[in-house]
Amino acid sequence: MKLKNDLILRAVRGEKTERTPVWLMRQAGRVLPEYRKTRAKAKDFISFVKNPELAAEVSIQPVDILGVDAAIIFSDILVIPEAMGLPYKMIEEKGPYFEKTIRTEKDLAQLHVASGEELSYVTDAIRLVKKELNGKVPLIGFSGAPWTLFAYMTEGSGSKTFSKAKKMLYTNPTLSHSLLQKITDSTINYLRSQISAGADLIQIFDSWAGILSPEMYNEFSLKYISKICNAITGVPKIVFAKDAFFARKEMGDLSCEGISLDWTMNISESRKLIGETKTLQGNADPCLLYADFATIKRETEKMLRAFGPQRHIANLGHGLYPDTETEKVKFFVDTIKEFRF
Amino acid sequence: MKLKNDLILRAVRGEKTERTPVWLMRQAGRVLPEYRKTRAKAKDFISFVKNPELAAEVSIQPVDILGVDAAIIFSDILVIPEAMGLPYKMIEEKGPYFEKTIRTEKDLAQLHVASGEELSYVTDAIRLVKKELNGKVPLIGFSGAPWTLFAYMTEGSGSKTFSKAKKMLYTNPTLSHSLLQKITDSTINYLRSQISAGADLIQIFDSWAGILSPEMYNEFSLKYISKICNAITGVPKIVFAKDAFFARKEMGDLSCEGISLDWTMNISESRKLIGETKTLQGNADPCLLYADFATIKRETEKMLRAFGPQRHIANLGHGLYPDTETEKVKFFVDTIKEFRF
Numbered sequence: 001m002k003l004k005n006d007l008i009l010r011a012v013r014g015e016k017t018e019r020t021p022v023w024l025m026r027q028a029g030r031v032l033p034e035y036r037k038t039r040a041k042a043k044d045f046i047s048f049v050k051n052p053e054l055a056a057e058v059s060i061q062p063v064d065i066l067g068v069d070a071a072i073i074f075s076d077i078l079v080i081p082e083a084m085g086l087p088y089k090m091i092e093e094k095g096p097y098f099e100k101t102i103r104t105e106k107d108l109a110q111l112h113v114a115s116g117e118e119l120s121y122v123t124d125a126i127r128l129v130k131k132e133l134n135g136k137v138p139l140i141g142f143s144g145a146p147w148t149l150f151a152y153m154t155e156g157s158g159s160k161t162f163s164k165a166k167k168m169l170y171t172n173p174t175l176s177h178s179l180l181q182k183i184t185d186s187t188i189n190y191l192r193s194q195i196s197a198g199a200d201l202i203q204i205f206d207s208w209a210g211i212l213s214p215e216m217y218n219e220f221s222l223k224y225i226s227k228i229c230n231a232i233t234g235v236p237k238i239v240f241a242k243d244a245f246f247a248r249k250e251m252g253d254l255s256c257e258g259i260s261l262d263w264t265m266n267i268s269e270s271r272k273l274i275g276e277t278k279t280l281q282g283n284a285d286p287c288l289l290y291a292d293f294a295t296i297k298r299e300t301e302k303m304l305r306a307f308g309p310q311r312h313i314a315n316l317g318h319g320l321y322p323d324t325e326t327e328k329v330k331f332f333v334d335t336i337k338e339f340r341f
Numbered sequence: 342m343k344l345k346n347d348l349i350l351r352a353v354r355g356e357k358t359e360r361t362p363v364w365l366m367r368q369a370g371r372v373l374p375e376y377r378k379t380r381a382k383a384k385d386f387i388s389f390v391k392n393p394e395l396a397a398e399v400s401i402q403p404v405d406i407l408g409v410d411a412a413i414i415f416s417d418i419l420v421i422p423e424a425m426g427l428p429y430k431m432i433e434e435k436g437p438y439f440e441k442t443i444r445t446e447k448d449l450a451q452l453h454v455a456s457g458e459e460l461s462y463v464t465d466a467i468r469l470v471k472k473e474l475n476g477k478v479p480l481i482g483f484s485g486a487p488w489t490l491f492a493y494m495t496e497g498s499g500s501k502t503f504s505k506a507k508k509m510l511y512t513n514p515t516l517s518h519s520l521l522q523k524i525t526d527s528t529i530n531y532l533r534s535q536i537s538a539g540a541d542l543i544q545i546f547d548s549w550a551g552i553l554s555p556e557m558y559n560e561f562s563l564k565y566i567s568k569i570c571n572a573i574t575g576v577p578k579i580v581f582a583k584d585a586f587f588a589r590k591e592m593g594d595l596s597c598e599g600i601s602l603d604w605t606m607n608i609s610e611s612r613k614l615i616g617e618t619k620t621l622q623g624n625a626d627p628c629l630l631y632a633d634f635a636t637i638k639r640e641t642e643k644m645l646r647a648f649g650p651q652r653h654i655a656n657l658g659h660g661l662y663p664d665t666e667t668e669k670v671k672f673f674v675d676t677i678k679e680f681r682f
Contacts, residue, residue, distance in 0.1 A: 161628075161659075163664070166628040169628075170629060170632040212605075213604045213605060213626050214605065243584070246586070246607060264586075287504055292512070
């Protein structure tokens with residue numbers, strides 16, 4: 001089906017756009033009262049994620065309410081560990097928790113490579129969203145990067161240092177690589193099934209990229225992101241490695257169309273490091289949306305000018321914070337949509 | 342008194358040293374069984390910090406046990422908010438917690454500029470350590486950077502995003518600057534009293550440097566660190582702004598002798614950005630000390646070679662993690678002390 005608004009797809013491919021397109025990480029989330037209402041229909045976060053109708057509903061909400069140029073499928077990066085045989089719980093105000101973690105070869109042997117079929121609740125939700133959107137805007141599919149998933153699967157929960165996860169890289173690199181490869185194979189299957197179901201664009205989230213040294217990052221993360229980028233064809237891909245300022249040059253060589261930046265990364269320096277052949281995405285500080293309207297406008301326009309009129313998809317440098325006022329989010333989106341170079 | 346081992350002081354001033362000196366952030370800490378034994382004598386963390394005899398005891402332990410080239414006074418960065426009139430609790434496994442936080446001009450008016458005299462428990466501990474060390478190695482004094490203290494005083498606790506603290510920067514920059522100035526004035530008084538009591542060297546810790554954009558960092562953090570560096574004379578100063586990769590060039594212009602790097606910062610790139618006139622400190626990943634002895638040796642020697650024989654103080658890129666084996670810490674220190682270029 002031909003899309004009515006294909007700005008993001010053109011921008012990511014480096015084709016000319018009339019204006020800078022915009023979407024927001026966590027746009028399908030607690031920042032919208034409508035999301036909180038739908039969320040209340042499910043007994044817990046994981047049942048919510050596993051319910052295609054509810055997931056589809058919240059994926060579409062921001063397109064209508066915020067006027068963004070793409071929907072992103074509502075889901076969680078940790079569905080992959082779950083599909084591989086490592087279930088988790090989402091604990092209120094604490095985050096994800098894995099009762100069992102991967103520590104040994106035996107633990108690893110008990111995991112299987114996900115075929116993507118285990119995750120039919122995601123592909124079903126994608127089909128529902130695509131049908132409901134009816135070509136209005138593109139739909140973004142996503143997955144976690146293998147290192148970030150590895151971090152949760154070995155640490156067992158969120159952490160300031162992820163020292164247990166990193167300990168495994170240092171003490172058992174062989175086991176680490178085997179687990180990373182298994183996650184990578186699962187992710188490739190999963191992303192392919194998202195594309196078959198209708199995802200128009202893929203984003204890979206490496207949320208814990210910034211806690212590794214540059215060398216460790218190359219060896220234990222970028223290598224596997226690169227395998228995914230090489231394996232996934234047919235739709236454009238964006239890689240978001242939060243805090244991995246040190247890997248920007250290497251990210252310029254990935255077989256992907258877009259690189260997402262966080263707000264600590266200077267825009268012109270990032271362009272120089274990454275090169276001219278990638279579309280850059282980002283990179284406003286989510287806390288900017290706490291400011292008054294005049295400040296939001298000034299800083300957003302400054303950001304747009306720094307990226308320039310082409311090869312940019314406007315976004316935040318991280319997900320929306322849940323206590324942001326909806327009016328401020330709308331104003332940020334409108335500022336971008338109304339701006340002309 | 343003349344120091345028997347002044348390697349760190351010579352290195353930080355850029356004078357020639359026979360070998361690379363070494364100390365470790367959090368060397369006076371839970372990694373040592375002796376520390377845990379002394380810690381058990383106090384009823385809670387804050388009484389421990391406020392007891393000069395106990396604080397002195399744990400400050401000296403690593404000099405004897407690990408063989409490091411400096412002691413650092415055992416204390417906590419949050420003694421400054423407390424001295425300004427904002428008390429806190431240290432909650433087991435959770436970290437610091439402030440019952441009251443600074444939100445308004447009225448809250449700010451209730452704080453006073455610390456004279457340094459409120460913190461006589463720290464200066465008393467410094468005197469005890471200096472006496473006990475008897476010139477064996479230098480003693481490092483320290484404080485938190487104003488932005489990091491501000492972050493705790495406005496957020497009220499640790500946080501992944503410090504979104505409340507950052508919200509204040511965006512919504513009330515005037516109040517933010519007033520609070521930062523008050524913290525800065527307190528810190529200058531505090532550091533001067535540490536130097537009067539015998540501190541041979543000062544380190545400023547900006548633990549939450551990495552969550553600000555480069556522009557916000559210049560305005561709300563580096564500016565105040567610079568005021569402190571200008572005001573403190575007589576002893577060398579080291580600035581450690583964790584994750585502030587984007588500010589390395591600007592840090593080269595600070596009126597300080599040393600810049601401490603974390604493990605995400607490439608060594609030769611950092612040298613280029615910071616310039617030749619500063620001593621660099623760091624920057625091993627604390628998780629390296631989980632590895633086997635051969636890996637620790639190989640990676641430590643690689644780090645030493647990358648920094649080169651002069652103008653380097655070996656350290657980690659962050660504090661020691663409490664579950665590190667003491668033997669591994671000793672081995673890291675010994676590897677550095679035995680290495681010759």
